[in-house]
Amino acid sequence: MNKKYILAVDGGSQSSKIMIFDLEGNVVCEGKENLKPLNLPSPGVVEHPDDDLWDSIAVASKKTLKAFEGNTDDILAVGLCTIRFCRALLKKDGSLYSPVMSWMDQRVSRKHEQVSDEIAYVTTSSGYITHRFTGNFNDTAANYQGVWPMDTDTWQWYEDDQKIADYNLTRDMLFHLQMPGTILGYVTKEASEATGIPEGLPVVATSNDKAVEALGAGCTGERTALISLGTYIAGMVQGHDNPKNTVNFWTNFASVPNQYLYESNGIRRGMWTISWFKNVLGDSFEQKAKEMGICAEELLNREAEEIPAGSDGLMTVLDWLAPADKQFKKGMMIGFDGRHTRAHMYRSILEGIALTMKCRLDEMCDELGITLDNLIISGGGSNSDLFMQIFSDVFGIPASRNIVNGSAAVGSAICAAVAVGAYKDFDEAVRHMVRIRDTFRPDLKNTELYGKMNAVYQDITNHTDDILKRSYEIFS
Template sequence: MKKKYIIGIDGGSQSSKVIIFDLEGNIVCEGKQNLQPMSLPAPGIVEHPDDDLWDSIVVASKQAMSRFSGNKEDIIGIGLCTIRFCRVLLKEDGTLASPAMSWMDERVSRPYEHINPLVKYVTTTSGYITHRLTGEFHDTAGNYQGQWPIDTDTWQWSEDPEVIRKMNIPRGMLFQLKMPGTILGQMTEKAAQITGLPAGIPVVATANDKAVEALGAGSLAENTALISLGTYIASMVHGHENPKDTMHFWTNFASIPHRYLYESYGIRRGMWTVSWFKNLLGDDISIKAAALKITEEEYLNQEAQKIPAGSEGLMTVLDWLAPVHEPYKKGLMIGFDARHGGAHMYRSILEAIALTMKNRADAMCAELCIKLDHIIISGGGSNSSLFMQIFADVFGIPASRNIVNGSASLGSAICAAVAVGAYDQYQTATEKMVKIRDTFQPDKTNTDLYKRMNDEVYKHITAYTDEVLKKSYPIFR
């Protein structure tokens, strides 16, 4: 029996990745293309320049296929995942009427305004890429969150005239919705020639990128949370209900039909802050890492490993990007004395991420009346064993990372595997395709220290510092 393969497309916020998996979830080969810097033509306008979302997938697809040593006919499906909370305006022929709006663009947080007469369709990034691949005007229901006339109970377009009026998108401008794990269409000959991907194979619906990542991480149990380490960091758990008007989390579509993903409040510019600090150190860290023949990240982790839990009193508040309703907020490092150096600052940032996510996950779980007994960490930051141990210590429960830690591509492949009948259900597919790399157990001494630090100090810092920042904001904004 011939070996079969699935392609997972992960169109992320910083790069597009195309990965070919076997049916056991092993990576066979992959391609990756970084996105261009965002276009900022005016205040509040944040766009993906040119046709970057599609062009980057084309490059990554060609790379992956050039590295694939098997037979094209043994590739049985493609799962497609793209960035959420974006808006794409298309002409009647499905081409761009204007550059795709990023999730950071202020326009996507408001109802659609029909200004450009050339616009025939209003869709998401997944709808646009689906059309480029298949020629169909189909999209996954699971990527419609925010300013869309969607009924989150039925996973279909709302039939309430008031909802349609408020969102200002007539039904004729919207794509046909498909459930996650169903076929959106087949790869066209034209798209196959452009990308190098096999013509005629099914392209499968997934959901929003966080939901697909949660599926690819294998976090299906309702007492297991995924902590996704990206530009935006969030914690997520799966559930069956669709609670509304929640206080400490959002209810999103899951990548499993008629299930939901509860997402805690997160950290904006989360892992970006780690990169910012690394760049702040400049050539000094590069020289030291090169002398040891290791990466800059490995060098920072080695140095921070020498620092005790709590960073000897140095604490970081991760407000490097203020929310719109609290524009005065700023990032902070507080508690310096003569003991502190770069390694303390680096560890303090890692601890701040874990502590912030602990507090936000706890608030979500309390509202859901659940208690976590396990966390899974995904994203590039999970490659750091120090970071993994900090998470286990702060949460006080085991923390695991998977062999495939950029799990959106694997989640896409899982959806495709179910859609084409390689597996009969999601649970079976995740059990076969998701593999744990290792698990970190909490150190009780560190857990006790972090709990005291958090309960007595860390949770309360901004109650004091916000008052100062409110006064400085008019001076320096």
């Protein structure tokens, strides 16, 4: 029997990635196409220009299939994952009425506005891309968090038409909802010509991108948390219940039918802060790293490994992007003395991220009444051994990372494998397709130190907010 494959679509905020996996979760080949810069035509309006979400997928697909050395007849299905919290307005034929609204667009936090009779459908990024692939008006139910007439208990639209009308929508404007791991339709001839993906392949529903990432990382138990290291850093735990009116987390749909993903409060511009610091160091630092045959991040990690836990008392507060309701908030480093170097500053940023997420996850877990046994860390930052060890030390539990860092693509492949019967259920698919790279275990002396440090760290802003409010009046 020939080896079988899954093609996974990972439509992100910065790029579209297409990966082909075998059924053991190995990456066979991949392609990527960066998205165009967002359109910002007026305050609060943030759009993906032209037909960029689809066009980037088409280009990335052709790159991937060009690199694929296997037989395309052995590709079983397409798993489709796209950005969450986007909104697409479509004409009657399914084409775009206007550019897709980004998750940062203020309109997606409000009810739909029917500005033209040409708007026949209102859907998500996944609904639109599903239509481009299949011609069907189907979508995953698990990408409809936010301002939608959705019953989150049943994963379906409200039965009461008046409730739908309260969102300025009618039932016939909404796509047909399906569960993750089901077939949405089949690749049309037109889509095949645009992407190079074989005509007739089943296109499979996944979920919203964070939930697909959690599935692909193997975060399926109620005592395992995923920390996703991106521009926005968040912690997630999967569960069976749908709690409402929560304080320290919000409830999202999981990528497993009828399960939920609890998502903690996070860090805005989290990993961006590291990029900012690297840029502050200037070209000479980049050049030094280049002369050593390594990247700037690796040089920073090597230097920071020589710094003791706690960065000799230097602490970084990660408010580089203030929340909308507290514009006075600013990032800061506090505790400098003559010992401190750039390595201390870099390590203090890593420790600030880990300490902040410890607080956020503790708040969520206390509200849920659970205790964590282990962590999974995903995203580019997990490539740092130092960062992984800091997470393990701060939390006092093992921290693992996977062989495939792009776990949203793995999650897409898992959903597709289940849909076509390659595995009997999600648990079996996760066991076969998610592969741990290594695990870091806590140094308990460092855990004790970080526990004492965190009590101080979490109290900093209680004393600095008043000063920042006063300075904000001057510099706002």
